[in-house]
Amino acid sequence: MSDLVLGGIADGVFLGGYETSASMLALGAYLLAENPEAVRMLRDEPESVDRVVEELLRHLTVVQLAFLRFATRDHELGGQQIKTGDAVGISLLGANRDEKIAVDGDRFDPAREPTRHLAFGHGMHRCVGAELARMELRIALRGLAQRFPDLQVTADRSDLDFRKLSAVYGVEELPVHLYGRDRDVVAAG
Template structure:
């Protein structure tokens, strides 16, 4: 099936594209044509996805990668495929190992635990503001976006009052249709802002992650800027979309909403099930074979691209029976929404904490919470690399 190209539109808001789901029923790996004509692979099976993401014969560096999205080809022509210093997510060992080890020392259990009370305070403040304003409101702007934005700003030591520009630039960067010039301009603005912030923190350090990285003396300013860039964008884009899309899913599944609202023992598992069922990583991850690798009887040749379709992988019936349905009581561990292997999400415990606190707090404060529009009117982020809702009008 070498003529298959990757679809982005989901026919139903919570389900993967039908074309990809149908492929998984046929086989777990498929030939796929990338935007520049390169014929590589698409992985739709759970076991095969884990094997690819854990295998040392695949690279995450972008220099020789092929994009599945036509709009991104223009960016490659403008900028090339270099990896900015500090962008550890696009590096391989041992370079990646150095950054990962340093950052793991900052994402300590103590720091994450200490943040929980602050997450609860931030959540309650958002709910107070919602109650004072009265419905209807856009839950994305009133709740889903400010909670992780405030948390990541406090964790990193970024002034929250500066959020407007970097939130706007983040949207530009994850929009798959953004022109190359606009992407480069957004990259430049965020990087320049963070570089200036790092200069200030060198003079006036505080009890935050960026100050801790500066104090370690392991990274220069360019590396610090790159690391901060990744953490800032990823830290609010991902959880914000899980909070928005997850609430939308619960509002359209009243029995699941009631379980999350009324039974505290369900919440931890419910968060895992929402992560699995919704899988907001809409595109990728992608890897490049640096040697010939055999996965489940398929020979991936050196130089070939492999894309893992996580929304379909997380519904593989061999691992998740009846996975097409949302069930917050189902044991949902083992999903790959946070990835697998050496690039597994560094901030996953922080994201879990935010969701465990925010979902039940919202549902208990507003037990009559409901959509203020029809489900069909909710605008979906099919044009973004991170899936979710653009807006979620709600009332109570």
């Protein structure tokens, strides 16, 4: 294996195995802090964890753009002419919020019936770690809701630094107060 190939594999493992999960957990915590009903569902209705996690994946889609593909033949798609060799980019976030997929798709709704989404891509390019990521999110977010049901973000949305130029959408830091069940501040950070 060449250094270039090894570097590409290491980058893929780091990006896919760490960065995406860390971003989903931070952004998921942010949405939970803004949605007490989702926290209640995770805490009190163990069977709802799949629904909440799938809605978070659909709504956030932290890998928002699919890898570029190149047309192998001339083709018309959605009224647009695509020529052989043209680069084609797909907005996974746009697809996941399409009204044909989810009514009022720009809104996070933890009670929404799960829909098919492209948060992990599709077909031969589907994320190999999709089920591990789902498992991590189920465990971590349910644990967060149970242990810290009154989690509060301590910064205004306008003060948060959301990534603008990154392969993985996320927030650089998420300052929170973690309140335990007895409302004592357990930690701030």
